[in-house]
Amino acid sequence: xxxxxxxxxxxxxxxxxxxxxxxxxxxxxxxxxxxxxxxxxxxxxxxxxxxxxxxxxxxxxxxxxxxxxxxxxxxxxxxxxxxxxxxxxxxxxxxxxxxxxxxxxxxxxxxxxxxxxxxxxxxxxxxxxxxxxxxxxxxxxxxxxxxxxxxxxxxxxxxxxxxxxxxxxxxxxxxxxxxxxxxxxxxxxxxxxxxxxxxxxxxxxxxxxxxxxxxxxxxxxxxxxxxxxxxxxxxxxxxxxxxxxxxxxxxxxxxxxxxxxxxxxxxxxxxxxxxxxxxxxxxxxxxxxxxxxxxxxxxxxxxxxxxxxxxxxxxxxxxxxxxxxxxxxxxxxxxxxxxxxxxxxxxxxxxxxxxxxxxxxxxxxxxxxxxxxxxxxxxxxxxxxxxxxxxxxxxxxxxxxxxxxxxxxxxxxxxxxxxxxxxxxxxxxxxxxxxxxxxxxxxxxxxxxxxxxxxxxxxxxxxxxxxxxxxxxxxxxxxxxxxxxxxxxxxxxxxxxxxxxxxxxxxxxxxxxxxxxxxxxxxxxxxxxxxxxxxxxxxxxxxxxxxxxxxxxxxxxxxxxxxxxxxxxxxxxxxxxxxxxxxxxxxxxxxxxxxxxxxxxxxxxxx
Numbered sequence: 001x002x003x004x005x006x007x008x009x010x011x012x013x014x015x016x017x018x019x020x021x022x023x024x025x026x027x028x029x030x031x032x033x034x035x036x037x038x039x040x041x042x043x044x045x046x047x048x049x050x051x052x053x054x055x056x057x058x059x060x061x062x063x064x065x066x067x068x069x070x071x072x073x074x075x076x077x078x079x080x081x082x083x084x085x086x087x088x089x090x091x092x093x094x095x096x097x098x099x100x101x102x103x104x105x106x107x108x109x110x111x112x113x114x115x116x117x118x119x120x121x122x123x124x125x126x127x128x129x130x131x132x133x134x135x136x137x138x139x140x141x142x143x144x145x146x147x148x149x150x151x152x153x154x155x156x157x158x159x160x161x162x163x164x165x166x167x168x169x170x171x172x173x174x175x176x177x178x179x180x181x182x183x184x185x186x187x188x189x190x191x192x193x194x195x196x197x198x199x200x201x202x203x204x205x206x207x208x209x210x211x212x213x214x215x216x217x218x219x220x221x222x223x224x225x226x227x228x229x230x231x232x233x234x235x236x237x238x239x240x241x242x243x244x245x246x247x248x249x250x251x252x253x254x255x256x257x258x259x260x261x262x263x264x265x266x267x268x269x270x271x272x273x274x275x276x277x278x279x280x281x282x283x284x285x286x287x288x289x290x291x292x293x294x295x296x297x298x299x300x301x302x303x304x305x306x307x308x309x310x311x312x313x314x315x316x317x318x319x320x321x322x323x324x325x326x327x328x329x330x331x332x333x334x335x336x337x338x339x340x341x342x343x344x345x346x347x348x349x350x351x352x353x354x355x356x357x358x359x360x361x362x363x364x365x366x367x368x369x370x371x372x373x374x375x376x377x378x379x380x381x382x383x384x385x386x387x388x389x390x391x392x393x394x395x396x397x398x399x400x401x402x403x404x405x406x407x408x409x410x411x412x413x414x415x416x417x418x419x420x421x422x423x424x425x426x427x428x429x430x431x432x433x434x435x436x437x438x439x440x441x442x443x444x445x446x447x448x449x450x451x452x453x454x455x456x457x458x459x460x461x462x463x464x465x466x467x468x469x470x471x472x473x474x475x476x477x478x479x480x481x482x483x484x485x486x487x488x489x490x491x492x493x494x495x496x497x498x499x500x501x502x503x504x505x506x507x508x509x510x511x512x513x514x515x516x517x518x519x520x521x522x523x524x525x526x527x528x529x530x531x532x533x534x535x536x537x538x539x540x541x542x543x544x545x546x547x548x549x550x551x552x553x554x555x556x557x558x559x560x561x562x563x564x565x566x567x568x569x570x571x572x573x574x575x576x577x578x579x580x581x582x583x584x585x586x587x588x589x590x591x592x593x594x595x596x597x598x599x600x601x602x603x604x605x606x607x
């Protein structure tokens with residue numbers, strides 16, 4: 001059994017006006033085809049705790065926080081409504097108990113709040129269960145009939161009521177949504193016209209009386225000559241109609257406010273908006289002052305923008321006109337009066353999408369420079385696109401020229417160059433960038449002679465160094481052989497060799513370097529077995545070894561070796577040295593050039 005006092009507020013937040021907590025404030029509603037959500041009446045938003053005395057509430061013992069509504073039948077048939085109440089608008093949260101009473105049927109001209117009508121004999125349906133979901137039914141309803149709904153919130157907690165007509169079969173009736181605006185409909189705003197027609201035609205009516213509100217008398221004044229269902233209105237004001245039905249005792253009264261407004265006038269923009277490139281963001285509102293210029297007090301208007309006529313018809317506005325991504329050449333605009341809602345004709349804003357020049361620069365330029373950083377041939381960048389453009393050349397962030405062409409003669413610390421090309425009369429600009437790669441012949445060459453893969457052969461590695469910041473690539477030729485990008489030569493025999501090095505792109509000259517491969521044993525085994533017992537350096541027809549000195553791995557001098565002798569037996573002061581790696585340095589003379597050279601390497605003593 002339910003106990004306690006509760007409050008209910010029923011506020012429709014989709015279609016209905018504010019709810020009536022008392023029957024005198026009863027409001028119309030219709031179910032339509034949609035699900036309707038109402039804010040309930042509760043102890044936080046209503047002072048009407050209980051239903052007023054007089055009506056018979058039937059099964060609802062405690063009609064707490066009432067909300068009064070009425071509906072009218074549009075199509076005859078049965079109607080079934082699902083009513084639910086919950087904590088949140090989307091139906092989630094705590095489920096809250098909801099109750100209802102339905103009275104009827106009544107005629108449209110009757111006083112629905114008369115206690116004699118809201119009586120037991122006129123009960124249609126009722127529920128006072130503890131459920132948060134109720135089903136209300138009106139069976140065999142006839143077109144034009146009116147029914148009164150009372151919804152209550154027993155829990156008195158804030159929440160929302162959901163109402164939906166659930167039957168839609170062949171015998172289903174429907175509710176009339178026209179009653180939401182009364183006989184005369186909603187207040188009328190007339191835009192750009194001199195007259196409008198008010199239609200109060202009502203089935204069964206025998207007379208019509210029309211009135212207009214007189215502000216001087218602060219009351220309605222009858223329009224004596226007007227007694228038909230329709231009234232032509234040419235002046236703004238509040239109008240009233242009184243309709244008397246055939247029984248002569250019941251009168252329908254309805255008011256409507258009519259306001260006449262001029263339509264806003266929109267000015268067609270003279271010039272297009274320049275767009276520097278497709279898909280760029282532009283501000284459409286830069287034309288707003290021009291569009292509004294034919295209207296006084298432009299602050300009372302707003303401008304709406306559309307991509308197509310269909311979009312304007314369906315009110316699909318461009319959501320952010322200050323940041324519009326250009327995808328077409330014409331945008332439509334119209335003006336809306338903020339007070340009346342009247343709209344202007346449509347004006348077209350043309351978008352001039354500029355076609356700017358293609359890149360006059362290559363992505364990269366390879367430039368040959370000498371040892372002083374000067375170009376072998378000057379580099380000229382750019383192209384003359386005419387006097388309608390401004391040219392700005394940058395080396396990195398530094399502005400270096402305002403001419404259309406840029407002459408470069410020497411190496412720069414920053415190899416990046418940018419041309420900013422600006423169209424003078426539109427301000428549109430495009431940027432082109434390039435990188436200059438500097439190349440030159442090697443500034444130094446080092447030859448490393450290493451132990452080869454086979455006995456009595458050597459490997460030669462060439463290390464050609466680039467200038468700092470250069471991207472030079474080198475090619476190598478040994479003893480006038482074919483050029484190769486591989487800096488390693490294998491299976492090289494002892495003797496004098498000539499190395500040629502050049503920049504792969506042909507920058508600079510050919511660097512020639514001569515080197516000598518001196519023959520020596522990579523290891524020896526002084527164990528007296530007759531094989532490799534002595535370590536020696538081989539003389540050659542290309543060179544003559546003059547002096548040999550041996551050191552340990554720490555650089556300590558150990559012994560002088562006779563270049564023309566039998567070699568070294570591994571003894572120092574009569575004592576055999578331990579197994580280890582040893583270093584040697586020798587001096588030799590190149591017979592071809594008669595020049596003296598030094599050579600160092602290491603070998604192994606293995607026991």
